[in-house]
Amino acid sequence: MTFKLFSEHLLIVVAAEVLALAVGLPLGVLCYFSPKARKPILWVVDVLQTIPALALLGIIMVLAGAGKQTVIIGIALYSLLPIVQNTNLGLLQVDPGVKEAACGMGMGRMYRLIHVEFPLAFPVVFTGVRIAAVNAVGSAVFAAFVGGGGIGTAIYKAIRIQNMNMLMQGTATLMAIAIALDLSMGWVEARIKRGHSSMKKAPARRN
Amino acid sequence: MTKFFEIYGQMLLRAIITHLEYVAISVSVGFVIGLALGILLSRIPKWSTFIMPLVSIFQTIPGIVFIGVLFLYLGMKPITVIIALSVYAMFPVLKNTYTGILEVDEGLKEAAKGCGMSQFQSLFRVELPLAFPNVIAGLRLATIYTVSWAVLAAMIGLGGLGDFIYQGVSANDNTLIIAGAIPAAVIAVALGALIDRLQKLVTPRGMRRGAAQ
Amino acid sequence: MIKFEHVSKKFGKKQVLDDMNFEIPDGQFVVLIGLSGCGKTTTLKMINRLIEPDEGRIYIDGKDIEKVDKVELRRQIGYVIQQIGLFPNMTVAENICVVPKLLKYDKESRDRIVHEMLDMVNMPYDEYAHKYPSEMSGGQQQRIGVLRAFAASPPIVLMDEPFGALDPMTRETLQDEIKKLQKKLNKTIVFVTHDMGEALKLADTIIFMEDGKIVQMAPPETMLENPANDNIRRFLGKHMNDDAVTLTVEDFMRTNIITVDKHRGVRECTERMARTGVDTLLVVDESDKYIGTVSIKDIRLRGKNEKLIEALITDNAKTVRRDGDAHECFDHLLNSGDNYVVVLNNDDTIAGIVTKNSMAKALSDTLWGDER
Numbered sequence: 001m002t003f004k005l006f007s008e009h010l011l012i013v014v015a016a017e018v019l020a021l022a023v024g025l026p027l028g029v030l031c032y033f034s035p036k037a038r039k040p041i042l043w044v045v046d047v048l049q050t051i052p053a054l055a056l057l058g059i060i061m062v063l064a065g066a067g068k069q070t071v072i073i074g075i076a077l078y079s080l081l082p083i084v085q086n087t088n089l090g091l092l093q094v095d096p097g098v099k100e101a102a103c104g105m106g107m108g109r110m111y112r113l114i115h116v117e118f119p120l121a122f123p124v125v126f127t128g129v130r131i132a133a134v135n136a137v138g139s140a141v142f143a144a145f146v147g148g149g150g151i152g153t154a155i156y157k158a159i160r161i162q163n164m165n166m167l168m169q170g171t172a173t174l175m176a177i178a179i180a181l182d183l184s185m186g187w188v189e190a191r192i193k194r195g196h197s198s199m200k201k202a203p204a205r206r207n
Numbered sequence: 208m209t210k211f212f213e214i215y216g217q218m219l220l221r222a223i224i225t226h227l228e229y230v231a232i233s234v235s236v237g238f239v240i241g242l243a244l245g246i247l248l249s250r251i252p253k254w255s256t257f258i259m260p261l262v263s264i265f266q267t268i269p270g271i272v273f274i275g276v277l278f279l280y281l282g283m284k285p286i287t288v289i290i291a292l293s294v295y296a297m298f299p300v301l302k303n304t305y306t307g308i309l310e311v312d313e314g315l316k317e318a319a320k321g322c323g324m325s326q327f328q329s330l331f332r333v334e335l336p337l338a339f340p341n342v343i344a345g346l347r348l349a350t351i352y353t354v355s356w357a358v359l360a361a362m363i364g365l366g367g368l369g370d371f372i373y374q375g376v377s378a379n380d381n382t383l384i385i386a387g388a389i390p391a392a393v394i395a396v397a398l399g400a401l402i403d404r405l406q407k408l409v410t411p412r413g414m415r416r417g418a419a420q
Numbered sequence: 421m422i423k424f425e426h427v428s429k430k431f432g433k434k435q436v437l438d439d440m441n442f443e444i445p446d447g448q449f450v451v452l453i454g455l456s457g458c459g460k461t462t463t464l465k466m467i468n469r470l471i472e473p474d475e476g477r478i479y480i481d482g483k484d485i486e487k488v489d490k491v492e493l494r495r496q497i498g499y500v501i502q503q504i505g506l507f508p509n510m511t512v513a514e515n516i517c518v519v520p521k522l523l524k525y526d527k528e529s530r531d532r533i534v535h536e537m538l539d540m541v542n543m544p545y546d547e548y549a550h551k552y553p554s555e556m557s558g559g560q561q562q563r564i565g566v567l568r569a570f571a572a573s574p575p576i577v578l579m580d581e582p583f584g585a586l587d588p589m590t591r592e593t594l595q596d597e598i599k600k601l602q603k604k605l606n607k608t609i610v611f612v613t614h615d616m617g618e619a620l621k622l623a624d625t626i627i628f629m630e631d632g633k634i635v636q637m638a639p640p641e642t643m644l645e646n647p648a649n650d651n652i653r654r655f656l657g658k659h660m661n662d663d664a665v666t667l668t669v670e671d672f673m674r675t676n677i678i679t680v681d682k683h684r685g686v687r688e689c690t691e692r693m694a695r696t697g698v699d700t701l702l703v704v705d706e707s708d709k710y711i712g713t714v715s716i717k718d719i720r721l722r723g724k725n726e727k728l729i730e731a732l733i734t735d736n737a738k739t740v741r742r743d744g745d746a747h748e749c750f751d752h753l754l755n756s757g758d759n760y761v762v763v764l765n766n767d768d769t770i771a772g773i774v775t776k777n778s779m780a781k782a783l784s785d786t787l788w789g790d791e792r
Contacts, residue, residue: 050395052355055388058372062381138269145376152271159275159362167279171272178267318505321468321578322518322568323495332518336509411509413552 002154006173008068009150012140016072017133020079027080028087028125029113038088045080053078053142061146071148075139079132086128090121123193130185137178151177211382219371223390226367229357230398232289234350237296241349242342244297245304246330255305266298270356278363288360295356296349303345307338340410347402354395358387368394421445422467422576422608427476429462429632436462438632440476444610444625446575449602451611451619453655454629460612463629464578467610468497480576495522498569498577498607502584504561506553512538512564513549519572537567540604541597559590566598570605579611583618595621616655620644628652667746672782673763673772679704682711682730686723689714702762702770703733709768713737737762742771749774 027045031038048056057074064070094117102116118125144152151174158166212219248255274291281287311334319329335342361369371387374380422444429437437459444450452460465471466478469490478485485493498519506515516537517530525533538545541563553561562582569577579598583591599622602609613619619626620640628636628643628651636648647653679702680689689701693716700715712735723732739762740749749761753776763771 047396047399050351050399051392052358052388052395054355054358054369054372055391055395058375058384058388059392061376062384066376066379134267138267141269141271145373155269155272155275156362159271159278162279164276164279167272167275171268174269174272175264175267179264312503312505314501314503314505315507317470318499318501318503318507320470321494321499321501321505323491323493323497323522324518325491328522333507333509337507411552413508413510413554 005149005151005154008148009137009140009143009152009174009177012068012071012075012143012148012150013133013136015068016075016136016140017079017129019072019076020083020132021129023076024080024083025087025125028084029091029118031084031088032091041084042088045084048077049081053139054145057142057146066147068143068148070146071140071143071150074142075136078139079136082128082131082135083125084128086131087121087125090124090128091117093124094120123189126185126189126192130182130189133185134178134182137174137181141174211386215371215383215386219386219390222366222368222370222387223394225360226354226357226369226391226394229285229288229292229360229367230350230353230394233292233353233357234296234346236289236293237298237349237353238300238346240293241297241300241345242304245301245342246308246335248301248305249308249334250326250330259302259305262298262302266302270295270352271359271362274356274359274363283363283365285365287363288357288365292353292356296353299348299352300342300345303341303348304338307341307345308334310341311337336411337414340406340414343402343406343409347399347406350398350402351395354391354398358391421479421481422610423479424463424466425477425479427463427466427473427478429459429466429471429474436632437466437473440632440634442627442634442637444608446608447606449599449609449611449622449624450627451613451623451625452627452629453613453616453619454635456614458629459632460627460629461580464580464610464612467576467578468494468499495519495572496574496576498572498574500562500565500569500577500579500582502581504553504558504565504585506561506565506568508553511550511552512556515553515564516567516571518568519574523572525572533571537571540601541567557590559586559594562586562594563597566594566601570601570607573605574607576608576610579609581612581614584613584615591618598622616657616659620659628655668742669740669744669746669749669761669763669774670742670771672746672749672779673742673774674778675772677702677770677773679708679770680714680729681706682728682733684729686719686726686729686732689729690716690719690723700737700760701729702773703729704770708770710739710762710764710770711735713762739764740774741766750779753779 027041031041053074056077057070060074060077061070064073091113098116098120099112102112107116140148140150141152141155142148143150144156151170155167155170155174158164158170248258270291273294274288277287277291281290308330315333315337316329319333324332357367358369358372360367361373368387368391371383372391373387375383375385375387424440424442427437427440428435440459440463452463454460462471466473467480467485469485472486480488480493507518510518513531513534516534517525520530520533534549535545538548543560543563548556548560553564556564566579566582569579582598583594586594595618598609601607611619611622623640625637625639626643627634628648630651636643636652638646643652644656644659647656678692678696678698680692682703682705693699693701699717700713702710703712703714705711712733714729714732715734718732718734719729726732737760738752738756738758742763742765744763752758752761753774760773760775762773765771
């Protein structure tokens with residue numbers, strides 16, 4: 001277990017989430033704007049999550065080659081479901097009264113989205129990001145198989161050389177990251193939600 | 208393409224069958240145990256307050272670790288894979304059964320009691336049927352996870368579609384990777400869709416409209 | 421017969437029921453009423469042992485229900501709840517037959533029951549038997565909820581605010597139906613509500629509860645005529661003084677009136693009239709007995725030469741006793757052109773007066789409730 005593997009792991013997770021947000025947020029907004037687009041988009045991101053991790057990484061590797069980029073793309077694709085779903089859900093749940101008021105004050109569609117609806121939907125969106133990020137910590141283990149490094153490398157190696165100690169160390173580190181991430185993001189989430197206390201409680205989507 | 212099937216056709220078919228076997232056995236075992244434990248826990252809420260968080264933590268341990276640990280203890284046997292996958296399949300079923308039963312409307316539970324149903328009758332005639340869509344959603348998750356983790360069986364040399372992917376990756380042979388990845392993806396998506404159908408079938412007509420999620 | 425003997429119950433520190441004692445004879449429609457938290461629902465749920473008492477005993481037909489198996493007991497007692505509680509995974513027919521099935525009736529008799537039950541509320545079997553609850557309106561659902569309680573023909577049916585969540589029109593219809601059903605099937609029904617109108621309409625006996633105690637247990641008429649305390653009176657509100665009851669004069673009189681002693685001076689009286697804005701004073705003697713009236717007109721005509729009002733008193737104002745028939749008093753006011761009628765106590769002292777105004781006000785209070 002080296003610091004290099006640890007930082008590689010984090011890098012993969014962060015990069016993947018940034019990518020997932022860049023793609024997922026617009027998709028979530030699109031779902032919200034167009035009920036017609038909603039069904040196919042949600043279906044596709046759902047199917048993406050259904051595909052076994054190694055299979056997905058294998059396919060991406062054929063296109064993108066071995067290395068971190070493959071893992072980052074793969075995990076980003078996995079992260080789409082909670083992000084798209086919660087963005088859509090969060091926006092849908094914004095109090096219709098507020099939406100009407102914003103409309104009535106003469107705000108344009110985009111203005112309304114950026115200044116009213118999205119800020120109100122943010123806690124729910126953040127929940128989606130948290131779920132995605134925590135899951136990503138686990139999925140990033142697969143980086144080892146496509147030459148992406150990270151903690152998975154240590155675990156994989158431990159299994160091959162049958163070293164229980166090393167395996168446990170790797171696992172413990174992994175879980176520590178996951179739990180720390182979950183707790184810290186959960187704390188942030190609670191703070192945001194308290195700030196939005198006037199808003200109706202939005203149920204977090206977890207599987 | 209034809210050449211590929213000539214060389215690998217038999218192997219691929221065997222891999223798919225092995226893969227499906229792993230999934231079928233583990234999911235069945237996991238489903239039965241998860242369902243039973245879920246029901247049991249719903250009857251003793253005291254225990255569940257500390258067992259449920261424990262289950263959640265366990266669930267975050269990557270499957271590869273689980274297979275790895277069992278491999279070190281049990282050695283390279285199919286049972287290693289089956290046990291690891293069964294445990295994985297059990298978690299979502301257990302969780303969904305438990306929450307499904309707990310979420311049944313209080314009014315209905317009281318009505319069942321007031322009608323003179325025993326605990327047992329209330330469970331089997333009212334609570335479980337109402338929780339069933341939830342249970343099936345758990346089964347769906349379990350199945351998809353299992354298809355995914357079964358790929359890892361190859362890591363300890365126990366076949367399945369993972370074999371192709373591993374060999375492809377180490378030999379840098381894209382054809383082999385695709386040959387393993389595509390069927391694995393198709394199996395996962397197909398089984399998911401199948402269970403979605405099943406869920407619609409088992410959901411009582413009266414509950415379909417306001418569909419419990 | 422249902423009998424409560426010294427039944428008490430605490431939830432935590434709160435005394436929910438405090439030494440409840442009562443009996444409900446067979447075939448009675450009994451309504452438990454009171455403010456929320458008064459213990460009415462707790463009382464109801466003790467009858468089928470959904471809640472167990474801390475102290476005391478409950479008997480049904482002389483049997484201590486604590487000694488009867490809970491599940492068996494509940495199968496002998498119908499139960500309807502406010503949330504309706506139809507099982508969404510079962511059809512109407514299956515819902516109706518939940519208890520008969522638990523009691524292991526055979527398929528044929530169960531089928532017959534469904535037919536009979538649906539027939540009773542005029543819901544055609546072919547149309548409704550195989551529907552699911554979600555496919556029906558709230559009113560229809562609760563109809564089935566009621567039928568489910570009656571299906572195994574239990575001698576006792578408990579209803580916990582069954583119509584509380586329905587719109588007023590549907591509620592009326594269901595009330596009528598339940599009353600008909602009860603008469604026809606001769607059941608003992610224990611019914612919880614907080615709606616006095618519903619209680620008066622349905623009950624043979626109303627049990628009014630407050631803080632876990634029975635304040636009054638009486639038939640509706642008795643309660644209307646003779647409410648045991650102010651809270652009951654408030655609850656009865658607009659339902660009081662229904663035409664069935666004879667109304668007396670005192671219900672309509674005004675009591676803040678101005679009387680003067682006959683030995684008072686004329687000038688003083690004039691001033692007093694001017695100050696209070698009235699044109700007539702009621703005059704009493706030394707022992708407060710009514711002797712007549714003095715009006716401003718009389719003073720103007722004849723008062724110049726008099727010092728005391730005694731000489732100016734006339735006694736042509738109509739007088740009635742306070743327990744006299746209000747009807748007669750009304751007729752007089754409306755027909756004679758008099759502005760008031762003097763109401764006397766039995767010892768001839770003045771109780772008050774009835775004017776057209778006081779009459780109208782009392783009427784409006786009765787009709788629309790005393791909302792001050």
